[in-house]
Amino acid sequence: MTAQQDLRSSPDTADVVPRETGAPPGPGMPAQWWRSAVIYQIYPRSFHDSTGDGVGDLPGITARLGALQELGVDAIWLSPFMTSPQKDAGYDVADYCDVDPIFGTLADFDALLERAHGFGIRLIVDLVPNHSSDQHLWFQQALAAAPGSPERARYIFREGRGEQGEQPPNNWQSIFGGPAWTRITETDGTPGQWYLHLFDSSQPDFDWSQEEVKEEFRRILRFWLDRGVDGFRVDVAHGLVKDQDFPDYTPDVDAASMGGEETPAPYFEQTAVHEIYRDWRLVLEEYPGDRALCGEAWVSSVAKAALWVRPDEMHQTFNFQYLETPWEAEQLRGVIDDSLYAFNAVGAPSTWVLSNHDVVRHATRLSLTGENPQGTGIGPAHPGLPDRETGLARARAATALMLALPGSAYIYQGEELGLDEVHDLPDAARQDPTWFRTAGERFGRDGCRVPLPWAGEAENFGFSSGGTPWLPQPERWEDLSRDVQRADPDSTLSLYRRMLALRAEHDLGLGEVRWLPGAEDAVLMFSNQDLTVLANTGTKPVALPAGHQVLLATAPLAGSQVPADCTVWLQRHAG
Template sequence: MTVHQDLRNPEAPIDVAPRAERATADRAAAAEWWRSAVIYQIYPRSFSDSSGDGIGDLPGITARLGELDQLGVDAIWLSPFMTSPQKDAGYDVTDYCDVDPIFGTLADFDALLARAHGLGIRVIVDLVPNHSSDQHEWFQQALTSAAGSAERARYIFRDGTGAQGEEPPNNWQSIFGGPAWTRITEPDGTPGQWYLHLFDSSQPDFDWSKEEVKQEFRRILRFWLDRGVDGFRVDVAHGLVKDQDFPDYTPDADGASMGGEGAPAPYFEQTEVHEIYRDWRLVLEEYTGDRALCGEAWVSSVEKAALWVRPDEMHQTFNFQYLETPWEAEQLRVVIDDSLSAFNSVGAPSTWVLSNHDVVRHATRLALTGENPQGTGIGPDFPGLPDRQTGLARARAATALMLALPGSAYIYQGEELGLDEVHDLPDDARQDPTWFRTAGERYGRDGCRVPLPWAAEAESFGFTSGGAPWLPQPDRWKSLARDVQLSDPDSTLNLYRQMLALRAEHDLGLGELRWLPGNQDAALMFANRDVVVLANTGTQPVPLPAQHEVLLSTAELHGVEVPADCTVWLRRHAG
């Protein structure tokens, strides 16, 4: 397939034929599309608002799918849009088989799915099986039922410790801060049992040892599969099963981590969780069209992450070890080698990622000089805030490195615009439960969730036509708006379009990495198919290899040297 890129007319799709016409030829649209797909994460409330209420919605996404087609992605992942009181931005679900009114209706979802499929874009939906909202019908039944009842057995209720049961069952702490147990008042008005919530107190954990819970989620899977979705991203995929002895445990960083400690927490990485996904895999295999499961599994090594993608379990799991690796050549080389070895050993692709809705955007994170544990966030007083230009240069270079690797890759909305973390949100605008549960000690994740800028001169930068967006957008994003970047051939948006087009043309997702001689301490050089990649993570220029044609560069080249914080893709001249 020949790729045509006319940056004088950047509104035009990069490829000659529309995506729908070339779908049968695209690797990502073939069998096992998930092995090489580039998947774009949409955080619905921050993508595009069609109703004018300041919150993004499903019709807003549908109206913008053409832009994602032009970008060149193969699939989209929709963060939760199911019915929810929105205490944790939709990750607290009351009805898993309906759309929350702030996002639209089931008919709106069907229209989105049809439009995406018409463009050859697959659709993955977020599923939250570890916990529900405390407003879920099941939990409300549990509160009005007796201790030991079948209604309570769907969740994790336990008697307290102490003379009167006044102390929680153990010392577990919530990921969002504070205790992981909350005591209820029994129907007769007396102090009662405690329920477990690894996250906010409004998010009680299901008891996955109960068959009724397993049956309910099979029903939920089939509901969305019957509508035509192409797969599921599974929230907290490592946390559904808990050690039934409920031993005391104190994690690193006082519970700030989603997992990944050397010794697994008794509420993460339990062996029995794999049986759940083997069961789900069988459900997906009832359907035609190669549906996929991708797990959010924060574990301590890529070798452990590979356990989630054995042939009879999930298809993908996020490579968080790669995401957390600093912009440093030797550490990157090690994690790339370890990842390819671990995932290849179970016949699965490595799934690369640099940003998502839970972490500081990599256009900021890769240049931070202070410590930044996952989920903590950064604020205006953060020690070690980076120069924005350095952060953007590293982000562009890191993405070019990632998209040249074999396997699948995830892009988080707005990174194609080079958006930085909004660290300077006003305190009274913040909405992340972490901010409230830690009394402002941890800023949380609002900074990576600010609504997108589409048009520089429009109200709210084109995100909404009504009132203020649900989180305020910084004035500095005016220069990063999509319409501004479209007309700039050197913009981050057009760099992403170029990278995705070349990645598809050279079939890099299904290629094989070969390290090349000439790697220096601060640089990485490898080949994937006929593309040679040179990434300079250091502070000094490094020489370009001779007799190579430059396909793309993330920064301006001067002569025959690659500047600091720059990645180039090259093709060797024949002869």
């Protein structure tokens, strides 16, 4: 029996999950903020538009930071805002050290950073190291250079198979659909080499075996660290290094698009990728102020995810196993136990998340009965669409469970409003490359990226004045707008504000989970610090434990009964 199995099967009346190694620092030592921070993801093009062109921008974010201070977050993560042709909403970067004009200028970024720090909010920048835009100077130089040149060596160019090189080097498929290789035309007009792009053909992959690539990203890291950023979220952190034999590979039929198979794809989870982050960690440690790295690593278990946050690598990695767990007590307890055990073993915090810019919003996802593979999205005729009331109830309850756990937590913009997935976007409005590369077979991620509603009665719900939002907002969001919810003590926004205030007041991020006895099969019940948390994932009401005061409930209680799809935070009566 493993230590982890022993932990789960303890005969004691209360199982103890090992304490996070994030205990408060001693006198005079700076706190490691990333161990317990609540971090709010901003998708810039959908947050707030200050110019009236229908696309959110950096000044728009700066103008709305007060709302995030009021919400009570500790940090923000900005999805890409760097120079880009926007073929993949900024994840195709043409210049890593400048701001795309649609979002503003470097001066606008500096003003945003200064304003955020003035509010006591840290700022994390999204960095995309797996690939660049095909408009990046380096790739344009590679196209103009000869096979075997130093310019081509920065990317993954290979000769094709077949008598005339007319077939791609292997059978790898793009995450967005279609082949992962594109053949170029050489400068003399003849068919030439093929280049690898795990994503869109406009996103060629760097060759991370090259020292020049490594040095360039050290320069990029220092550029933003010199401006004062507090860290980086690293896109596709498990994908930079490829098997140099480039073998054919066919994923499992039901495999998630971004990885996570038991036997990793030859373009994911290669051992040498960890040396890159050890190198980056040294760069961050050149700077004062406790800077942090957070990795997006889609792997098959939390034990594997923990490899990214060993003491000399990253500080955080997203807990996608938790995100993908259904609203079911036994499975949730299992992933919580696994997570706390695995991350504690390497001295890292668990980093919880329920929604982001790549997945169906959890106010919809947790109630879906139809299939929902990661990254594929859902459309108007998706089987098993939930009613909005059930979806929102589960989302509120799931978030209250997540925010009661020790470690760090990420919130995706709009979830504090209870926004649902916009599954019914018109086909003509969709912009995700997945939609086009699969000829509409996969709907992609546009449904979770629709611009936020700030004011219910304002033009474009206050997102943009005069411009047409880059994705249409559904009329049903009028009642979910921030100004409407701000005045309602029972709203989802008010619930989030109370949860974050209580989480900070009771220091839940640096606590520990102690499972409590007596809970029914569909119920999770544990203590953290001086609070008791009860989550009812079942279909029937359950009784509140005696001797407790209710501090927070995600749904109205019926006397001493906790309804289905409800989480409560409790404190024992004094005496």
